[in-house]
Amino acid sequence: MRVAEDWSLESVRSEGSDGRFNRRAIKVEEAQRRVLAAARTIASELVPLAEAGGRRLAQQLLATSDWPPFARAGLDGYAVRAADTAQASPAFPAALRVVDTIAAGGLALAAVEPGTAARIMTGAAVPSGADAVVMLEQTAEGMAGGERAALVKAAARPGQNVAPQGEEFRLGSPIMEPGELLRPGHLALLGTFGYAVVPVYRRPRVAVFATGSELLPVEAPLAPGRIRDSNSAMVAAMIRQRGGEPILCGTLPDEPEAVSEALIHIGGDVDLIVTTGGVSVGDYDAMALLLRELADFDSQFEVFPDSLDMLLFNRVSMRPGSPTSAAWIGGKLVLALSGNPGACFVGFELFAAPALRAMQGDPRPDHRKVQAVLARELKKGSPHDRYVRTSLLYGDDGRVYADPLAFGKSSMTASIAQAEALVVIPSGSLGAEAGSIVEAWILPQ
Amino acid sequence: MRVAEDWSLESVRSEGSDGRFNRRAIKVEEAQRRVLAAARTIASELVPLAEAGGRRLAQQLLATSDWPPFARAGLDGYAVRAADTAQASPAFPAALRVVDTIAAGGLALAAVEPGTAARIMTGAAVPSGADAVVMLEQTAEGMAGGERAALVKAAARPGQNVAPQGEEFRLGSPIMEPGELLRPGHLALLGTFGYAVVPVYRRPRVAVFATGSELLPVEAPLAPGRIRDSNSAMVAAMIRQRGGEPILCGTLPDEPEAVSEALIHIGGDVDLIVTTGGVSVGDYDAMALLLRELADFDSQFEVFPDSLDMLLFNRVSMRPGSPTSAAWIGGKLVLALSGNPGACFVGFELFAAPALRAMQGDPRPDHRKVQAVLARELKKGSPHDRYVRTSLLYGDDGRVYADPLAFGKSSMTASIAQAEALVVIPSGSLGAEAGSIVEAWILPQ
Numbered sequence: 001m002r003v004a005e006d007w008s009l010e011s012v013r014s015e016g017s018d019g020r021f022n023r024r025a026i027k028v029e030e031a032q033r034r035v036l037a038a039a040r041t042i043a044s045e046l047v048p049l050a051e052a053g054g055r056r057l058a059q060q061l062l063a064t065s066d067w068p069p070f071a072r073a074g075l076d077g078y079a080v081r082a083a084d085t086a087q088a089s090p091a092f093p094a095a096l097r098v099v100d101t102i103a104a105g106g107l108a109l110a111a112v113e114p115g116t117a118a119r120i121m122t123g124a125a126v127p128s129g130a131d132a133v134v135m136l137e138q139t140a141e142g143m144a145g146g147e148r149a150a151l152v153k154a155a156a157r158p159g160q161n162v163a164p165q166g167e168e169f170r171l172g173s174p175i176m177e178p179g180e181l182l183r184p185g186h187l188a189l190l191g192t193f194g195y196a197v198v199p200v201y202r203r204p205r206v207a208v209f210a211t212g213s214e215l216l217p218v219e220a221p222l223a224p225g226r227i228r229d230s231n232s233a234m235v236a237a238m239i240r241q242r243g244g245e246p247i248l249c250g251t252l253p254d255e256p257e258a259v260s261e262a263l264i265h266i267g268g269d270v271d272l273i274v275t276t277g278g279v280s281v282g283d284y285d286a287m288a289l290l291l292r293e294l295a296d297f298d299s300q301f302e303v304f305p306d307s308l309d310m311l312l313f314n315r316v317s318m319r320p321g322s323p324t325s326a327a328w329i330g331g332k333l334v335l336a337l338s339g340n341p342g343a344c345f346v347g348f349e350l351f352a353a354p355a356l357r358a359m360q361g362d363p364r365p366d367h368r369k370v371q372a373v374l375a376r377e378l379k380k381g382s383p384h385d386r387y388v389r390t391s392l393l394y395g396d397d398g399r400v401y402a403d404p405l406a407f408g409k410s411s412m413t414a415s416i417a418q419a420e421a422l423v424v425i426p427s428g429s430l431g432a433e434a435g436s437i438v439e440a441w442i443l444p445q
Numbered sequence: 446m447r448v449a450e451d452w453s454l455e456s457v458r459s460e461g462s463d464g465r466f467n468r469r470a471i472k473v474e475e476a477q478r479r480v481l482a483a484a485r486t487i488a489s490e491l492v493p494l495a496e497a498g499g500r501r502l503a504q505q506l507l508a509t510s511d512w513p514p515f516a517r518a519g520l521d522g523y524a525v526r527a528a529d530t531a532q533a534s535p536a537f538p539a540a541l542r543v544v545d546t547i548a549a550g551g552l553a554l555a556a557v558e559p560g561t562a563a564r565i566m567t568g569a570a571v572p573s574g575a576d577a578v579v580m581l582e583q584t585a586e587g588m589a590g591g592e593r594a595a596l597v598k599a600a601a602r603p604g605q606n607v608a609p610q611g612e613e614f615r616l617g618s619p620i621m622e623p624g625e626l627l628r629p630g631h632l633a634l635l636g637t638f639g640y641a642v643v644p645v646y647r648r649p650r651v652a653v654f655a656t657g658s659e660l661l662p663v664e665a666p667l668a669p670g671r672i673r674d675s676n677s678a679m680v681a682a683m684i685r686q687r688g689g690e691p692i693l694c695g696t697l698p699d700e701p702e703a704v705s706e707a708l709i710h711i712g713g714d715v716d717l718i719v720t721t722g723g724v725s726v727g728d729y730d731a732m733a734l735l736l737r738e739l740a741d742f743d744s745q746f747e748v749f750p751d752s753l754d755m756l757l758f759n760r761v762s763m764r765p766g767s768p769t770s771a772a773w774i775g776g777k778l779v780l781a782l783s784g785n786p787g788a789c790f791v792g793f794e795l796f797a798a799p800a801l802r803a804m805q806g807d808p809r810p811d812h813r814k815v816q817a818v819l820a821r822e823l824k825k826g827s828p829h830d831r832y833v834r835t836s837l838l839y840g841d842d843g844r845v846y847a848d849p850l851a852f853g854k855s856s857m858t859a860s861i862a863q864a865e866a867l868v869v870i871p872s873g874s875l876g877a878e879a880g881s882i883v884e885a886w887i888l889p890q
Contacts (some may be wrong), residue, residue, distance in 0.1 A: 234500070234633035
């Protein structure tokens with residue numbers, strides 16, 4: 001069942017004979033801490049280098065050679081001994097006998113002895129004896145003693161236009177750390193050092209259930225009073241954005257037994273279960289009923305035992321998504337997100353995204369958190385942390401502005417697609433003024 | 446062959462009997478225009494909704510119903526006729542006979558007639574006759590005339606807590622445009638409207654060749670004077686970031702015949718060819734030799750004929766990557782990027798990324814261009830546009846700062862991985878001061 005995000009749970013009823021209103025809210029940070037405590041790092045696998053983009057590295061990797069592996073010519077010209085050119089000028093060029101021509105990938109046939117030079121192409125290994133490369137424009141072709149010579153018209157500085165061996169990396173030095181997200185530049189570096197296969201964390205396999213008797217499959221025609229399950233596909237895309245592999249398990253009715261059966265019978269190769277809907281306090285909220293039966297979170301466990309089921313939380317002091325819940329069931333982390341699309345989206349970003357990152361070896365906060373100028377006033381009624389979907393605008397003044405989208409309407413599906421950041425309006429305030437600086441969490445594109 | 450980015454082509458030699466130095470530089474914008482002229486929009490295909498994330502929509506899609514499809518209750522409470530509650534107060538509640546209980550997904554059994562109310566759950570269809578929902582906290586249970594009644598303690602405003610049918614979308618109104626990148630929120634919207642399969646542009650298939658006789662495959666042990674092909678894997682990851690499918694074709698020697706053979710014999714199902722290396726003016730630069738034989742770009746063609754090969758450009762007034770070239774060969778766009786990893790990266794972002802975007806229906810500029818504060822001084826020696834890899838920092842003052850990485854060292858592979866933006870230092874300047882506002886193109890994560 002879906003709950004409007006502005007609807008304040010505790011204001012409804014403080015009694016509640018069946019306990020459904022006695023859910024203790026915890027802070028977002030504490031809820032995240034509990035989720036991360038239950039998010040086990042998963043196994044690694046080897047993937048071909050060209051398919052490693054977007055994955056997270058499973059172990060520290062080292063430079064397998066110096067880089068550059070040899071002194072490399074930075075441009076086309078002549079490899080020389082700088083000392084031979086010390087007196088050179090356009091009027092009195094140094095004449096150096098040309099002993100070799102070295103293509104990139106080629107090998108020098110001769111060392112550069114005093115009084116000689118080698119024609120060299122960009123990227124080629126600077127031959128033994130030479131300590132500088134003179135660019136072609138500072139030379140002319142000539143003859144000296146009846147042999148082909150390079151006429152060098154300017155003094156070369158030792159080391160000039162030569163990238164020394166090991167300038168960027170030394171053999172054995174660390175090049176990348178475990179948990180690091182592999183971007184295109186990382187692959188270039190891995191290729192440089194010969195990592196044709198790369199150890200990365202396996203993609204976390206995430207089972208997705210949508211609960212709610214009102215839900216129709218997406219392909220079904222609408223029926224009176226029914227709506228289609230729009231959350232499963234959204235959650236699948238969010239799982240993929242975080243490197244996971246979604247396993248869509250369809251919809252479940254508002255029946256605790258059916259939901260419980262589904263969660264318990266999910267295969268052992270699932271790393272995380274995400275459900276949407278049924279977490280609120282309505283008469284038929286199956287997830288909420290199910291979770292109420294569990295033992296409470298016990299902070300004594302560093303690793304939760306498979307044999308023990310546990311409620312991590314079933315209420316978070318935040319809007320939207322205050323009934324967002326999490327549990328440890330059958331040795332698996334279960335994140336029970338709100339059925340409301342906006343609240344589901346925020347719940348995923350706050351809890352599922354960091355869990356997936358931690359499972360892939362990087363337990364640091366998942367979002368880039370930036371300071372942005374609030375483009376328009378935000379008022380809020382509740383005392384809780386408020387997460388507002390915003391677009392981001394970049395001003396001519398170098399400032400980044402966060403502009404709220406459809407504030408206060410978590411059911412508004414249209415604005416989720418436009419969201420570029422979540423702005424946090426912390427608890428204890430009644431909002432933020434236009435022009436004030438707020439914290440914005442940048443969302444993945 | 447790789448060329449150092451600070452090495453100024455034209456300063457080497459202005460003669461050059463074989464024409465290799467007579468390459469006419471064009472501006473980046475003109476080069477991009479030519480590439481986009483040759484980037485044909487490709488075919489579309491249908492994919493399952495849950496796999497459509499990150500793809501681009503191939504046609505405009507319309508709302509298949511009003512949304513919400515019926516007037517929906519925004520919270521749990523009672524559906525009432527507002528007029529019945531006009532005089533209600535805590536001391537004198539309006540007693541309304543409860544005629545129904547409506548779950549989300551359920552159907553009303555009775556209309557709400559004057560003097561009656563229906564218990565209703567969040568998301569359920571507001572029954573006929575009712576025009577407002579009163580939240581549970583503003584009610585009490587009671588009896589009226591021997592029947593169960595809701596005691597409403599506050600006057601309801603017509604429309605209160607009801608999302609009217611069609612509030613977000615009207616049947617038939619456009620919900621998404623062709624070319625749009627499908628993010629998680631888009632999938633929620635598509636699911637809402639029953640798009641179980643989604644028309645998206647096919648993934649562009651991109652053949653990738655690395656040229657250079659110095660190149661070893663990544664899995665090979667290093668050999669004297671040789672380096673491994675680090676560009677192919679990097680380019681593969683960049684192609685995937687832009688929705689394309691890379692086809693890695695390995696390395697080619699510095700032999701124009703071999704390169705020409707490879708390009709001509711590539712299968713017809715390739716949409717774009719990207720090569721790296723061999724575009725400079727060295728003695729053995731195969732791509733450059735090959736491209737010199739082509740007819741020059743002819744702006745009279747709106748669509749280039751398959752039968753005509755054409756050079757689009759073989760020099761761009763930019764650093765790094767000035768020898769970056771493009772051609773139309775065998776009815777295919779060929780982008781010949783520099784072999785230098787840094788210049789290859791910039792060339793891809795400037796030309797391949799917009800081409801891939803245009804092939805998938807969106808010919809708009811590929812990068813988010815923002816104004817950023819330059820964190821440290823950038824000096825440049827050449828009069829050309831300079832593209833500098835930077836990290837991005839977000840200050841407490843709401844400003845975004847661009848901090849140059851390894852400026853002036855296009856061969857530095859390590860810094861590509863860290864790059865978050867390309868800062869453009871336009872031609873005609875000698876650099877930019879620390880603290881000045883510069884244009885930064887945000888790179889994909």
